[in-house]
Amino acid sequence: MDPIFRAPRGVGGAYAPPADKSITHRALMLAAVAEGRSRVRRPLATGDCVSTRRCLEALGARCADEGDSVVVDGVGLRGFREPSRTLDAENSGTTTRLLSGLLAGQQLFAVLSGDDSLIRRPMGRVVEPLRDMGARIEGRAAGRFAPLCFLPGNGDLQPLDWEIPVPSAQVKSCLMLAALRGSGPSTIRGRTASRDHTERMLQALGARVETEDSALRVHPADRLPGFDARVPGDISSAAFFVATSLISGRPLVLRDCGINPTRLGFIHAARRMGASVDVREAGASLGEPHGVLTVTPGALRGTEVGPEEVPELIDEIPLLAVLGLFARGVTRVSGAAELRVKESDRLEMIARMVEGLGGKIEVGEDGFHVEGPQQLATTGLVDPRGDHRIAMAAAVASAGISGGVRVTGFDCSRVSYPDFVRDFTALGGEVA
Ligand code: S3P
Numbered sequence: 001m002d003p004i005f006r007a008p009r010g011v012g013g014a015y016a017p018p019a020d021k022s023i024t025h026r027a028l029m030l031a032a033v034a035e036g037r038s039r040v041r042r043p044l045a046t047g048d049c050v051s052t053r054r055c056l057e058a059l060g061a062r063c064a065d066e067g068d069s070v071v072v073d074g075v076g077l078r079g080f081r082e083p084s085r086t087l088d089a090e091n092s093g094t095t096t097r098l099l100s101g102l103l104a105g106q107q108l109f110a111v112l113s114g115d116d117s118l119i120r121r122p123m124g125r126v127v128e129p130l131r132d133m134g135a136r137i138e139g140r141a142a143g144r145f146a147p148l149c150f151l152p153g154n155g156d157l158q159p160l161d162w163e164i165p166v167p168s169a170q171v172k173s174c175l176m177l178a179a180l181r182g183s184g185p186s187t188i189r190g191r192t193a194s195r196d197h198t199e200r201m202l203q204a205l206g207a208r209v210e211t212e213d214s215a216l217r218v219h220p221a222d223r224l225p226g227f228d229a230r231v232p233g234d235i236s237s238a239a240f241f242v243a244t245s246l247i248s249g250r251p252l253v254l255r256d257c258g259i260n261p262t263r264l265g266f267i268h269a270a271r272r273m274g275a276s277v278d279v280r281e282a283g284a285s286l287g288e289p290h291g292v293l294t295v296t297p298g299a300l301r302g303t304e305v306g307p308e309e310v311p312e313l314i315d316e317i318p319l320l321a322v323l324g325l326f327a328r329g330v331t332r333v334s335g336a337a338e339l340r341v342k343e344s345d346r347l348e349m350i351a352r353m354v355e356g357l358g359g360k361i362e363v364g365e366d367g368f369h370v371e372g373p374q375q376l377a378t379t380g381l382v383d384p385r386g387d388h389r390i391a392m393a394a395a396v397a398s399a400g401i402s403g404g405v406r407v408t409g410f411d412c413s414r415v416s417y418p419d420f421v422r423d424f425t426a427l428g429g430e431v432a
Helices: 021-033 047-058 093-103 124-132 169-179 197-204 235-248 265-272 310-326 337-341 346-356 388-400 410-415 420-426
Strands: 004-006 013-015 035-041 062-066 069-075 110-113 136-139 145-151 161-164 186-190 209-212 215-218 228-230 252-258 276-285 288-296 329-333 368-372 380-382 405-407
Touching (some): 021 035, 124 136, 161 169, 169 197, 169 215, 235 252, 235 310, 265 310, 310 346, 310 368, 346 368, 380 388
Parallel strands (some): 035 228
Antiparallel strands (some): 062 069, 209 215
C-alpha cells in the first residue's frame, strides 16, 4: 500500500485515539502471570500487541476475545508451560524485552526471536542483568542479539542490584518483572526516569515497588491477583494528530486518552512551540490516568529538547522534526542516541524522511537541528523502510504540503496504529 495523503482543509476535530500499546503489552503480560481470570478491556488488538498475546498463549495463558475485551486465564508467576515452538515477537522490542524478564529462571526451555529489525536490536542490556540474577540465557553474539534462548532455572532468581545505563522503560520493566521472582528485594538504579506504567500497574496489583530518588526497589511477590482493567488511548498515536492540528491550525480534542505524566513530553514541547493544550483527568484504571486533551494551535515556533526530556517523548521525536520544518526558528533535539536502535536507525530515517519531503535537516550522533519555516517539495515521497513511526510522521507532513505526501509501504503502520488511514480521513484529510 503506497497511499498519498492530502489535507487541503487541514486535519483536526475530535476523536478517541487507539488503545495504548505500552499499557496493552503490560496488561496482557501481568494478566498472564496473575492468578485466576483477568479482563483487559479495549486492548490494542493489532501488530505488536498480538505478538505479545501469541507468545503468552504459547506459554500456557489462555486468552479469549469477549466483545471489546480479552479475558486471560493467568498461570501464576512461576506457571509458564514450555512452548513447543520459537516464541515470535515479530517487530516488537517491548514483547522481547519484557517477556525476557518473565521467562528468566523459569523451569523451561524457550527460544525468543523476531523479524529482521528485531534481531538487530540490542538485547545485551537485558540479558546481562538477568544473567546476574542467575538466569541461564544464551543468544546470538554471546547474548547481545536475538534469537535468545532461555534454559531451565533452578528455583528463584537472586536479588538484583543494577545500574541501568540507558533510560529505557523496556529494560527497567524487564528487570522489575524478573525481580518479582527474586529471593529478596532488588534495586534498579541509574537511568530509571522513563515511562512508569510497570511501576504503576504492579503497585495497583499490590506488589511492593518503592521509588527512592531515581532508584527503584522491587520486592518479591508470591502471587499477583487477577484484575479488570481498561486500556486508555495511546498518547503517542494521538501525537500524530496533535501535529497535524498544529501544522494545519485546526483545533483537536482527544477523548479517552492516556495522560500518564511520564508520557506527556510531546505535549509540553507542543506548548513551547505555540500550542495551548488543556489536559483534564477523567479517571484511572490500574493506576493509569486517562482524560480529555484539548489542543488549540498557535503560531508555530521552534523549541529545544535535551537529554532529560527525551525519555518522555522518545517515540514522538520524528514528529518534532516534521513540526520543525513548519515552525519559525530552530528546533533542536539532543541526547536521543537511543533512536539509533529503535525499529530502524530512526535518526537516519528522520534525515531520509525530511529529504523526501524536500526539506533540510542536520542530523548528528544523538539528535538533530532543523530551521524553519522551509520551502518544501510540492509533493513529498517517503519510503519509511518498515518503520511505523516514520511512515505516520511523513503522512502528518501532508498537513503542510499542498500536493500531499506519498508514503510507500504504509502498511508497516499497523504495528501500532492499524486505523491511521481511517482516522486521518475522519479528521478531514484525504487518502488516495
Ligand atoms: C516502550 C518503551 C520505549 C518506546 C517503545 C515502548 C515500552 O522504548 O520507544 O515504543 O512500552 O516500554 P525504550 O524503553 O527502549 O526506550
